Structure formats: structure tokens, C-alpha cells
Amino acid sequence: KNEVEQSPQNLTAQEGEFITINCSYSVGISALHWLQQHPGGGIVSLFMLSSGKKKHGRLIATINIQEKHSSLHITASHPRDSAVYICAVTNDMRFGAGTRLTVKP
Amino acid sequence: DADVTQTPRNRITKTGKRIMLECSQTKGHDRMYWYRQDPGLGLQLIYYSFDVKDINKGEISDGYSVSRQAQAKFSLSLESAIPNQTALYFCATSREGAGELFFGEGSRLTVL
Numbered sequence: 001k002n003e004v005e006q007s008p009q010n011l012t013a014q015e016g017e018f019i020t021i022n023c024s025y026s027v028g029i030s031a032l033h034w035l036q037q038h039p040g041g042g043i044v045s046l047f048m049l050s051s052g053k054k055k056h057g058r059l060i061a062t063i064n065i066q067e068k069h070s071s072l073h074i075t076a077s078h079p080r081d082s083a084v085y086i087c088a089v090t091n092d093m094r095f096g097a098g099t100r101l102t103v104k105p
Numbered sequence: 106d107a108d109v110t111q112t113p114r115n116r117i118t119k120t121g122k123r124i125m126l127e128c129s130q131t132k133g134h135d136r137m138y139w140y141r142q143d144p145g146l147g148l149q150l151i152y153y154s155f156d157v158k159d160i161n162k163g164e165i166s167d168g169y170s171v172s173r174q175a176q177a178k179f180s181l182s183l184e185s186a187i188p189n190q191t192a193l194y195f196c197a198t199s200r201e202g203a204g205e206l207f208f209g210e211g212s213r214l215t216v217l
Contacts, residue, residue, distance in 0.1 A: 033205075033206060041213075042210050042211070043195065043197075043211075044208070045205045045206050045208075048204070086148070093153070093163070095140075095147040095148040096147055097146060097147040
């Protein structure tokens, strides 16, 4: 069983919708990463957070350390947001399996 | 130029062959990592290094070895490749344990 669970595995949305991707983990951590993997395979870091909330443009990441849960939100989604979103916990660099997001125009 | 460069980007080889994947970085980071990605399984850590000559096993190190002879370079070797090592391999760097991760573009390896 993966110690980092993401939901949903796949998500299809219409352009403009508000998106939420969830990540739950079972171990104590010092920080959590949200990553984006483009259709071509490249991976970029979106956020690293250890408490509270971070915002970058239309993306918002939150984490609740007590509940061992993090969420990634995308406001006003756009087709260019289509990608696989991956969460990872830093203590032993465990990764979730990813959430494949497709945003339709 | 990319901050983290992997070579080769694609490689097809046969069972039993020795393969080396190379990773170089211009970030000046101490920490480097090798991961493999299989469909539906997410990224799995193979080996990591916190400094030159420092080597640590990850969750799936069997069948692999690494070398960190310089801060900027971290090489992954498959001494005798087997078909279930067919995967997408990523190198990553970070400044410290809780620092932002920077990934290479990936190396797709196919073992026939």
C-alpha cells in the first residue's frame, strides 16, 4: 500500500471549473511537494509547503499536518492545466501515483 | 540550457547489457536523486546522494548502482539490464532535504 494516496486518479473538467486534488499520507513529514508532469513527461515543482496555505496565480495548495492531508486547488481551470499532478512527502521522498487532469474547452 | 540534464533521453537495449544513465546539474545543489516511473505506480526512489561520495539506497535499489564522483554529476547504472527495468527514469536535485525539487527531462529506457 502506498503511503501517499491521491484522489481522484483521473479528473475531467470543463474550462473555468474549480478543481480540487487531494493527497493523504500516513507518515509524519517535514514538508510536502506538489508537482506537475506535462504530457511530454517533464516534471516541474509547483509548491513545497509544511503548513498553512500557498498561492501562485490560479493555483492554491493547503496542508493540514494534524490530519495528514493536503489539497491542490486550481481556480478558473484552462485546457493548458491538463497534466498529471503529483504529491510527494519529503521525509523519505514517497510519491503519490498522480492525478491525471483533463480540462476540456 | 536545462538546469538538470539527463543523457541519453531514449535508449533501447537488450537483456544482459550494461547501461549507464547520466545526470548533470548546474544548480549547485548538494542533493541528487534517481527515480523510476512506471505507469500507475508513481515515482519510486532508486538511490540518492547528499554529497560527493555519499550514496544511499532508496526503496527499489536492487539491480541498480550509482556513482557520485562530483557534485554536479550523478550516474545510474544497470549492470545487467532486464525487461522489468523498462521505465522512465528521472534525475532530480534539491538544495537541502526540504528544498524545492528540480527534475531532469527523463530518460526512457526499454529493455528487450
